[in-house]
Amino acid sequence: MSAALGPDHARRGASVQGDALPDAGRAAAVAVAGAVRRRGYRRAWLVIAGLVAAALAAFAWALMAGALPVSSDAMLAALTGAGGSMEADIVRTLRLPRAVAAFACGGLLALAGALMQVLLRNPLADPYVLGISGGAAVGALGAILAGLGGGWIDASAAIGALGATLLVFGLAHGDGSWTQTRLLLTGVIVAAGCGAAVALMLSLAPEGRVKGMLFWLMGDASSATRPWPALVLLVLGLVAVLPFARELNLLTRGEVTARALGVRVGRLRGLVYGLGSLLTAVAVTTIGSVGFVGLIVPHLVRLAIGNDQRLLLPAATLAGGVLLTVADTAARTVVAPIQLPVGVLTALIGVPVFLFLLARHPR
Amino acid sequence: MKMDARPPVLGTDALHVSVGARDVCRGLDFTLQPADTLVILGRNGAGKSTLLHTLAGLRAPAGGSVLLSGQPYAAWPRGHEACLRGLLAQSQPDFFSATVLETALVGRHPYLGRWDWEGPEDEAIAMVALEQMGLAGFAERQVPTLSGGERQRLAIAALLVQQPRLYLLDEPLAHLDLHHQIQVLDHFAMLAAGGAGVTMVLHDINLAARYASHVLLLDGEGGHAFGRAAEILTAPRLSAAFGHPLRAVQDGDTTLFVPA
Numbered sequence A: 001m002s003a004a005l006g007p008d009h010a011r012r013g014a015s016v017q018g019d020a021l022p023d024a025g026r027a028a029a030v031a032v033a034g035a036v037r038r039r040g041y042r043r044a045w046l047v048i049a050g051l052v053a054a055a056l057a058a059f060a061w062a063l064m065a066g067a068l069p070v071s072s073d074a075m076l077a078a079l080t081g082a083g084g085s086m087e088a089d090i091v092r093t094l095r096l097p098r099a100v101a102a103f104a105c106g107g108l109l110a111l112a113g114a115l116m117q118v119l120l121r122n123p124l125a126d127p128y129v130l131g132i133s134g135g136a137a138v139g140a141l142g143a144i145l146a147g148l149g150g151g152w153i154d155a156s157a158a159i160g161a162l163g164a165t166l167l168v169f170g171l172a173h174g175d176g177s178w179t180q181t182r183l184l185l186t187g188v189i190v191a192a193g194c195g196a197a198v199a200l201m202l203s204l205a206p207e208g209r210v211k212g213m214l215f216w217l218m219g220d221a222s223s224a225t226r227p228w229p230a231l232v233l234l235v236l237g238l239v240a241v242l243p244f245a246r247e248l249n250l251l252t253r254g255e256v257t258a259r260a261l262g263v264r265v266g267r268l269r270g271l272v273y274g275l276g277s278l279l280t281a282v283a284v285t286t287i288g289s290v291g292f293v294g295l296i297v298p299h300l301v302r303l304a305i306g307n308d309q310r311l312l313l314p315a316a317t318l319a320g321g322v323l324l325t326v327a328d329t330a331a332r333t334v335v336a337p338i339q340l341p342v343g344v345l346t347a348l349i350g351v352p353v354f355l356f357l358l359a360r361h362p363r
Numbered sequence B: 001m002k003m004d005a006r007p008p009v010l011g012t013d014a015l016h017v018s019v020g021a022r023d024v025c026r027g028l029d030f031t032l033q034p035a036d037t038l039v040i041l042g043r044n045g046a047g048k049s050t051l052l053h054t055l056a057g058l059r060a061p062a063g064g065s066v067l068l069s070g071q072p073y074a075a076w077p078r079g080h081e082a083c084l085r086g087l088l089a090q091s092q093p094d095f096f097s098a099t100v101l102e103t104a105l106v107g108r109h110p111y112l113g114r115w116d117w118e119g120p121e122d123e124a125i126a127m128v129a130l131e132q133m134g135l136a137g138f139a140e141r142q143v144p145t146l147s148g149g150e151r152q153r154l155a156i157a158a159l160l161v162q163q164p165r166l167y168l169l170d171e172p173l174a175h176l177d178l179h180h181q182i183q184v185l186d187h188f189a190m191l192a193a194g195g196a197g198v199t200m201v202l203h204d205i206n207l208a209a210r211y212a213s214h215v216l217l218l219d220g221e222g223g224h225a226f227g228r229a230a231e232i233l234t235a236p237r238l239s240a241a242f243g244h245p246l247r248a249v250q251d252g253d254t255t256l257f258v259p260a
Helices: A002-019 A021-065 A072-079 A086-120 A132-145 A150-173 A180-206 A209-217 A230-250 A255-260 A265-287 A293-305 A311-334 A344-361 B048-055 B100-111 B120-132 B148-162 B180-191 B205-211 B236-241
Strands: B010-019 B022-032 B037-041 B063-068 B083-090 B166-170 B198-201 B214-218 B224-228 B247-251 B254-260
Touching: A002 A180, A021 A072, A021 A086, A021 A293, A021 A311, A021 A344, A021 B100, A021 B120, A072 A086, A072 A150, A086 A180, A086 A230, A086 A265, A086 A293, A086 A311, A132 A209, A132 A265, A150 A180, A150 A265, A180 A209, A180 B148, A209 A344, A209 B180, A230 A255, A230 A265, A230 A311, A230 B100, A230 B180, A255 A265, A265 B247, A293 A311, A311 A344, B010 B048, B022 B048, B022 B214, B022 B224, B037 B205, B048 B166, B048 B198, B083 B148, B100 B148, B120 B148, B120 B214, B148 B180, B166 B180, B180 B198, B180 B205, B214 B236, B236 B247
Parallel strands: B037 B198, B037 B214, B083 B166, B166 B198
Antiparallel strands: B010 B022, B010 B063, B214 B224, B247 B254
16 A cells, blocks of 8 residues: 555645745745844843843942942942042941842842742742742841841751742652643742741741841841852852753644654753752742742843743743832932831832733734 | 666565464565555554554564564664664654644654754755645744644655655545645655655545555455556455455546446
């Protein structure tokens, strides 16, 4: 039967070829493809360049604004180590660590959120939804409740974050299949449990400790005296994940398709989940619990430059850093001398922008 | 290399596939040569997709072995199997928006190094595949704006971009209108005539009869019949496999099967 059909198939196949564009048309189509992609890339690189400029501007504002305004000349002098004045001292020892902490943690949270969204193939995933931040909050508040000091709070928050990660990972991995629905549900349940534990601790805590606990919960960069590990981890995390960015693109096409194209999906998911948890744990131990950055920033960036992870991950990292630096500076200057919790400001900035963009792009 | 010197595209040796406690097939032996087109038929839930995933090396068999171009999957260098066999999955999720061109270009992944970006040659291959699937003017469109049939043709285009030697197609005609069904099957017939191997799950017995060189009929209980299409596609066998009486109707040289 195949022998009889063979030549027939070949002929019919040839007619499909014949229907195709002539060579000139094909060359034109290929030129169109090149132009389409170059346009996309140019836009993406423009966005990234704009974000780098915005990051520099945000840092300048963070260093200059405050109860004691610092001029741009004095700021540059302080950064280059020239000035020995009180201004230089404030810039170097108070504002710079705080700005670096805010930038690094914003980047960490945005990168972690972007990774979690690909991992769960769900644009609503972020470290908070998955309970990682909740675990950190339980750890940190437990330490505060026990009357432990700064270092212990950080360590306890990190243990809480990693504990929640292992719990979610372990439970969702129960029968060996990694279904994203179970992972998301497990995360939501763990997050809910953590929320209850936090509420319990707040209600049991003595009056004097509640304010510190609330500030930790809403995010506070003022206590970040050692921001450099977070920045180093941010750079390392980005460098570690970029080689896998194209595989992450494939993962968004579905697990079967990704595996058929040679992606080691299990290993990739473990890497992404582990890295996302580590990034989140370091961010929450440095600056406390800041919401919306991991959810909103990747979304905004995706609306601007599309969903190629090779561009999205660095752009989201930069945008997260800029957002949190601006929000933290605003939090300590807008109603000075009162300091607002930065998490409240990220929500106040992020939510309307997000709703506006979502309404403008009906997808 | 001459064609007859090339190893078979796909082969199985005493392949045993099961889902839970239920067998999909036991002791399956077959060989798919270049230019062969194998159609897998069987009722809903017979395990056709499971078998196809096993043949794609994505699922470990319960017993026996699968040979891709003469070697077990484990013997190929990591990632190289994706240059040899491509799989059209049954569903095409899109949780995130992407352009049609970006989606077609994912088929180039096996050929690119970790730090490589798709170049002009990759774009040319993608554009040719899009045009072959009737999506030439769609390059810049966002996938969620496409119809079901257009998305299916895009998934097929992405598979064509992969340029494997073995095509494994899970219901390639899903969502396609009649014209595009024939166009897609003609295209794979052309690829087979050029030396590729094609294995596909179909539900349309008459299209199977028209395009298959070989047929694998699963009975849903672990039994199977494999052979040349004309041997397997008989009214009694099909009636038994589908649990519904079928009648063969002769139209010139062509035998058509209609449900009684």
